[in-house]
Amino acid sequence: xxxxxxxxxxxxxxxxxxxxxxxxxxxxxxxxxxxxxxxxxxxxxxxxxxxxxxxxxxxxxxxxxxxxxxxxxxxxxxxxxxxxxxxxxxxxxxxxxxxxxxxxxxxxxxxxxxxxxxxxxxxxxxxxxxxxxxxxxxxxxxxxxxxxxxxxxxxxxxxxxxxxxxxxxxxxxxxxxxxxxxxxxxxxxxxxxxxxxxxxxxxxxxxxxxxxxxxxxxxxxxxxxxxxxxxxxxxxxxxxxxxxxxxxxxxxxxxxxxxxxxxxxxxxxxxxxxxxxxxxxxxxxxxxxxxxxxxxxxxxxxxxxxxxxxxxxxx
Amino acid sequence: xxxxxxxxxxxxxxxxxxxxxxxxxxxxxxxxxxxxxxxxxxxxxxxxxxxxxxxxxxxxxxxxxxxxxxxxxxxxxxxxxxxxxxxxxxxxxxxxxxxxxxxxxxxxxxxxxxxxxxxxxxxxxxxxxxxxxxxxxxxxxxxxxxxxxxxxxxxxxxxxxxxxxxxxxxxxxxxxxxxxxxxxxxxxxxxxxxxxxxxxxxxxxxxxxxxxxxxxxxxxxxxxxxxxxxxxxxxxxxxxxxxxxxxxxxxxxxxxxxxxxxxxxxxxxxxxxxxxxxxxxxxxxxxxxxxxxxxxxxxxxxxxxxxxxxx
Numbered sequence: 001x002x003x004x005x006x007x008x009x010x011x012x013x014x015x016x017x018x019x020x021x022x023x024x025x026x027x028x029x030x031x032x033x034x035x036x037x038x039x040x041x042x043x044x045x046x047x048x049x050x051x052x053x054x055x056x057x058x059x060x061x062x063x064x065x066x067x068x069x070x071x072x073x074x075x076x077x078x079x080x081x082x083x084x085x086x087x088x089x090x091x092x093x094x095x096x097x098x099x100x101x102x103x104x105x106x107x108x109x110x111x112x113x114x115x116x117x118x119x120x121x122x123x124x125x126x127x128x129x130x131x132x133x134x135x136x137x138x139x140x141x142x143x144x145x146x147x148x149x150x151x152x153x154x155x156x157x158x159x160x161x162x163x164x165x166x167x168x169x170x171x172x173x174x175x176x177x178x179x180x181x182x183x184x185x186x187x188x189x190x191x192x193x194x195x196x197x198x199x200x201x202x203x204x205x206x207x208x209x210x211x212x213x214x215x216x217x218x219x220x221x222x223x224x225x226x227x228x229x230x231x232x233x234x235x236x237x238x239x240x241x242x243x244x245x246x247x248x249x250x251x252x253x254x255x256x257x258x259x260x261x262x263x264x265x266x267x268x269x270x271x272x273x274x275x276x277x278x279x280x281x282x283x284x285x286x287x288x289x290x291x292x293x294x295x296x297x298x299x300x301x302x303x304x305x306x307x308x309x310x311x312x313x314x315x
Numbered sequence: 316x317x318x319x320x321x322x323x324x325x326x327x328x329x330x331x332x333x334x335x336x337x338x339x340x341x342x343x344x345x346x347x348x349x350x351x352x353x354x355x356x357x358x359x360x361x362x363x364x365x366x367x368x369x370x371x372x373x374x375x376x377x378x379x380x381x382x383x384x385x386x387x388x389x390x391x392x393x394x395x396x397x398x399x400x401x402x403x404x405x406x407x408x409x410x411x412x413x414x415x416x417x418x419x420x421x422x423x424x425x426x427x428x429x430x431x432x433x434x435x436x437x438x439x440x441x442x443x444x445x446x447x448x449x450x451x452x453x454x455x456x457x458x459x460x461x462x463x464x465x466x467x468x469x470x471x472x473x474x475x476x477x478x479x480x481x482x483x484x485x486x487x488x489x490x491x492x493x494x495x496x497x498x499x500x501x502x503x504x505x506x507x508x509x510x511x512x513x514x515x516x517x518x519x520x521x522x523x524x525x526x527x528x529x530x531x532x533x534x535x536x537x538x539x540x541x542x543x544x545x546x547x548x549x550x551x552x553x554x555x556x557x558x559x560x561x562x563x564x565x566x567x568x569x570x571x572x573x574x575x576x577x578x579x580x581x582x583x584x585x586x587x588x589x590x591x592x593x594x595x596x597x598x599x600x601x602x603x604x605x606x607x608x609x610x611x612x613x614x615x616x617x618x619x620x621x622x623x624x625x626x
Contacts, residue, residue: 020414021421027411028428034443034502035431037454041446053457126341129334141338148349150615152563154584155604158359158591159352186348189341218333247436249566254592265438269570272442279446279453286439297434301427304434305510 042283045074049279077280081271081288100285103260104267108246108289110177111263115184116241119192120234122185127196128222128230132205142197149190153251156187164255176261183251188241195240195307199233200226236307239300246293264289353608359601376598380590383599385578389586391486392493393562396582399489399497400504401557407501408508408553413538415509416516426510433506441570444499448472473572477579490579492572499571504560508553515549516542548621555614562610583607 040057041049048058059071083098096102130142160183167174207229208221216224227234252263268285275281297304360376362369380386411429415422432440447455450471460469470491477490486493519542527541543550565584572580574589581589587607591600 016417017419020417020419024411024414024419024425027407027414028425031429031432031502031505034440034447035435037447038443041454050452052451053460054452054454055457056454122341122344125337129337133334135334141342145341145345146619147612148345150612151349151353151608152611154563154565154587155356155608155611156349156352158587158597158600158604159355160348161591162355162359162597163352182344183348186344189344190349193341222333222337243434247434247438249436249438249569250588265436265566268438268442272570277449277452279449282442283446286442290435290439293434293436294431297431298427301430304430 038283038286041279042077042287043073043075044280045072045076046278046280048072048074050277074280077278077284078288080278080281081285100264100267100271100288104262104264105289107177107261108264111181111184111252112242112245115181115188115245116238118181118185119188119241120238122189123192123196123237124227124230124234125222127193127198128200128226130193130197131200132208132222132226142194145190145193149194153187157251157254160251161254164257168257176256176258180252180255180261180263183255184241184245184248187251188244192237192241195237196230196233199230202233203229232303232306235300236303239296239303240307243293243297356601356604356608359597360605361598363598372598376602380599380602385581385586386603387484388486388578389581389583391484392489392578392580393582395487395489395493396497396500396580397558397561399494400500400561401554403497404501404504404508404557405550405553408505408512409550411505411509412512412516413542415513429509430506432503435503437503437564437566438570440499440503441567441572444495444502445473445571448495450474474576476576486579490576492576492580496567496571496580499567500561500564503567504557508557511549511553511556512546515546519545548624551621552618555618559611559614562607562614 044058048055057066057071058073059066059068061067061070064070081098081100082096084094085097086093087095130138164176164179167179203226208216208225211221211225212218247265248263249265249269253266253269256262256266268282268289271282271285361371361373363372363375415425435443445453447453448459450456450473451460456471459465459472462469472491472495475491477486477493478488480486481488489497523541523545524537527537532540563584565582565588568574568580568582568585574581574585583603584607587600587603590596590603
């Protein structure tokens with residue numbers, strides 16, 4: 001899998017080939033269909049959403065069931081999510097005032113960026129240490145870290161919730177944002193350490209030894225030689241953590257008490273409560289939150305696949 | 316000479332302490348966020364909140380948890396969900412991986428398209444499927460609620476109650492909402508499972524496949540007698556990892572069904588949320604959390620054993 005030979009293989013001709021393509025196209029349509037319907041719903045107007053029975057396309061007229069020219073596409077779903085207000089001094093003449101873009105999405109971006117950067121840093125350094133040094137307790141620590149991956153977030157959530165309540169009431173300065181970032185790091189770190197160790201194991205240690213003979217310190221060998229060589233692997237760890245944190249719901253929902261600090265997934269769940277029948281608003285919010293991740297995935301898919309397989313094999 | 320000696324000594328000490336400093340932050344974070352909470356949960360499961368504070372009650376929380384009718388029901392729902400979700404995903408993923416492993420053009424393109432669901436959050440997947448079937452207004456509700464197609468009154472997928480169970484209290488056949496939950500979960504898990512199986516199928520030597528073809532094996536025999544036995548370890552890993560994600564996944568229940576209608580999509584992970592945060596019975600919730608952790612442990616240690624043997 002590491003050589004990614006699935007991407008460019010010679011083709012064979014014939015009926016079997018034709019059927020294979022047909023079946024794969026069907027599967028792809030199945031995979032894309034729910035996304036397509038969500039996009040479709042997000043561009044409908046309220047009166048087309050609340051029609052009984054529902055219509056697929058908002059394109060019917062009293063006389064025709066489908067007329068391309070009569071389509072009533074609307075962006076009110078997006079308008080309700082973004083809530084643009086005219087603001088003459090801003091760049092585009094409008095400022096977006098919706099909670100989703102003002103509060104929830106920036107929070108999610110902050111949590112995902114900071115926690116995945118720190119996960120890379122911590123997993124990189126401890127993965128390197130585990131890969132290059134043999135010390136007392138080496139095996140026990142590695143096994144311990146692997147054992148921790150067996151504790152689901154859901155189990156720890158109860159204790160983390162109570163810890164949060166206690167810390168909030170204590171005289172310590174406490175910030176929901178710092179707390180949730182530490183929790184995310186702790187949750188995604190164990191697997192990342194194993195993945196990072198695997199990537200360092202693949203780098204020949206002679207390179208660092210040569211550098212040390214030339215006068216480089218052990219730490220310098222790690223930062224200047226091993227880190228850059230392991231960069232593709234660390235990038236995979238970063239992306240995997242980023243997407244996981246971006247998509248995480250239950251911890252963000254339960255552990256953050258201040259509304260201003262809640263992440264986008266919470267905002268979405270909240271939207272569901274407020275917009276029981278404004279389906280276009282929910283659809284638009286879904287699209288706006290999923291789009292950045294889908295775009296990120298499309299640009300970095302090879303790195304993703306590598307990390308996925310590596311992570312799956314390690315458990 | 317002396318100088319060189321001290322330099323050598325301090326460098327040796329640095330070399331010895333470097334791994335310590337590299338690992339220390341990781342260990343501290345894991346102790347705070349994982350080890351302490353896990354131990355705390357064990358403690359919590361043996362306590363009960365009294366007006367005076369926490370008191371030790373032994374295994375009473377477990378007894379009370381097992382005594383709750385909704386617990387038995389949730390175990391049933393979880394089993395139905397897991398069997399449906401794992402079977403469906405595995406079959407679909409094997410079929411897709413088998414197609415992708417044939418040497419065809421555009422496979423990179425197919426893989427990219429197929430994989431988009433994998434990066435979509437559970438909450439969003441739940442909403443996307445919910446939008447299709449919201450009573451009266453969902454895009455597909457018109458079809459399902461049509462009395463001509465689903466007699467006698469049409470079927471409102473998200474609100475229809477569970478049919479009369481066939482085997483005592485075991486929740487089978489499941490409510491329509493449960494089937495929808497299984498479908499939505501399968502849709503999201505398909506890419507990952509496909510990639511896992513594809514990687515395994517590609518390790519099957521072409522010579523083995525070719526020679527069995529020469530010996531007259533047809534496609535089905537090829538799959539049954541050559542492919543499946545050869546990729547068995549990966550199939551088991553896939554089953555375990557699907558079961559894991561199924562046991563732990565709670566976001567989709569939140570946004571797709573909210574546990575309903577009634578309690579018909581209450582799975583164990585959702586029950587944990589209800590007991591812990593709606594009913595605020597932390598002792599019982601901790602007991603349930605430990606049961607979930609035990610299931611996770613079993614599955615993960617099983618996976619590790621298989622991967623080790625494979626290596």
